Amino acid sequence: MTRVHAAIGTARSRVTVALLAVCVALPRAQEPGRPTFESWLDGVRQEALDRGIRPDTVTRAFDGLTPLEVVVERDRTQAEAVLTVDEYVRRRLTTGFVRTANEKARAERRTLARVAARYGVQPRFLVAIWGLESNFGRFSGVRPVVQALATLAWDGRRGALFKNELMYALEIVDRGDIELSVMKGSWAGAMGQTQFMPSSYLKHAEDFDGDGHRDIWGSTPDVLASIANYLGNYGWKADQTWGREVKLPRGREDHVVAQVGLRGGGCRAEREMTEPRKLVDWQALGVRTVTGGALPRVDREASLFRSGSRAWLVYANYEVLLGYNCAHAYALAVGQLADRIRR
Ligand SMILES: [Ca+2]
Numbered sequence: 001m002t003r004v005h006a007a008i009g010t011a012r013s014r015v016t017v018a019l020l021a022v023c024v025a026l027p028r029a030q031e032p033g034r035p036t037f038e039s040w041l042d043g044v045r046q047e048a049l050d051r052g053i054r055p056d057t058v059t060r061a062f063d064g065l066t067p068l069e070v071v072v073e074r075d076r077t078q079a080e081a082v083l084t085v086d087e088y089v090r091r092r093l094t095t096g097f098v099r100t101a102n103e104k105a106r107a108e109r110r111t112l113a114r115v116a117a118r119y120g121v122q123p124r125f126l127v128a129i130w131g132l133e134s135n136f137g138r139f140s141g142v143r144p145v146v147q148a149l150a151t152l153a154w155d156g157r158r159g160a161l162f163k164n165e166l167m168y169a170l171e172i173v174d175r176g177d178i179e180l181s182v183m184k185g186s187w188a189g190a191m192g193q194t195q196f197m198p199s200s201y202l203k204h205a206e207d208f209d210g211d212g213h214r215d216i217w218g219s220t221p222d223v224l225a226s227i228a229n230y231l232g233n234y235g236w237k238a239d240q241t242w243g244r245e246v247k248l249p250r251g252r253e254d255h256v257v258a259q260v261g262l263r264g265g266g267c268r269a270e271r272e273m274t275e276p277r278k279l280v281d282w283q284a285l286g287v288r289t290v291t292g293g294a295l296p297r298v299d300r301e302a303s304l305f306r307s308g309s310r311a312w313l314v315y316a317n318y319e320v321l322l323g324y325n326c327a328h329a330y331a332l333a334v335g336q337l338a339d340r341i342r343r
Pocket of ligand 1: 206207208209210211212213214215219222
């Protein structure tokens with residue numbers, strides 16, 4: 001059964017650090033041979049200057065900086081921190097949350113239409129991701145990004161990854177996109193209403209309101225366009241949806257999966273999916289819609305995955321969602337929320 005970390009009500013880190021168990025234990029600083037934060041930061045300061053970050057930016061970012069004095073424990077073995085796909089989706093897609101999503105879709109319909117036209121992503125998916133990442137901007141993280149990333153980079157585990165993200169964060173400040181004081185995000189450095197890591201920000205963030213800044217913290221047009229640009233850059237198809245829940249022939253569930261075979265590689269969620277096959281092939285194997293009807297008669301490939309007693313057939317767009325956050329619970333929540341937003 002697919003299990004994911006509980007992230008209810010909190011925006012998670014995404015992409016490379018999704019589902020990372022973060023443990024920032026300050027006493028480690030006293031370990032033999034381990035540099036103090038201050039001496040470690042001196043080295044990073046020089047590295048930033050060598051990379052071409054302006055001295056003024058480095059000074060403002062690092063002077064007086066201390067590690068965040070808190071321990072974040074997200075040990076995946078803790079029962080209360082683990083939810084099934086069903087539980088995760090049910091807890092996130094409450095009646096009130098779906099209602100808010102529809103209200104946001106209506107309130108932002110003009111911006112959404114313009115963004116959809118430019119980037120080729122249907123509005124309902126943009127609203128769904130916006131909602132799941134930051135509750136439509138209500139919760140986009142309160143941690144200073146530079147401080148969080150510096151703490152994680154110093155802490156050692158995945159230190160190289162976080163040091164790179166720290167350098168990208170400085171680059172963003174250096175370019176004048178955001179003031180240090182308002183550059184906030186999650187514990188793992190996922191920033192703003194899109195929850196982009198700094199590296200993703202540099203690749204995908206957009207200035208859609210035309211004020212010269214790519215503001216994923218405070219500009220709704222920039223937020224929606226940045227999500228759309230991210231999806232578009234990873235091959236989103238505007239004429240397709242994400243997929244659907246299906247029924248497998250009773251007693252032959254394992255046989256259907258074995259006939260096609262699971263993938264060898266990819267992130268964990270991708271490894272749980274079969275190789276893609278045409279819908280007509282799935283139909284021939286006895287796969288039906290969840291109400292027992294025939295699969296759509298379109299020439300399209302889909303992959304199958306199961307979680308508990310349920311099964312889904314998903315299209316290429318679903319894999320783009322996994323790129324945003326590689327967890328079936330996340331991608332299914334996005335898809336199902338999008339399905340419940342009126343068009
Ligand atoms: Ca802007």
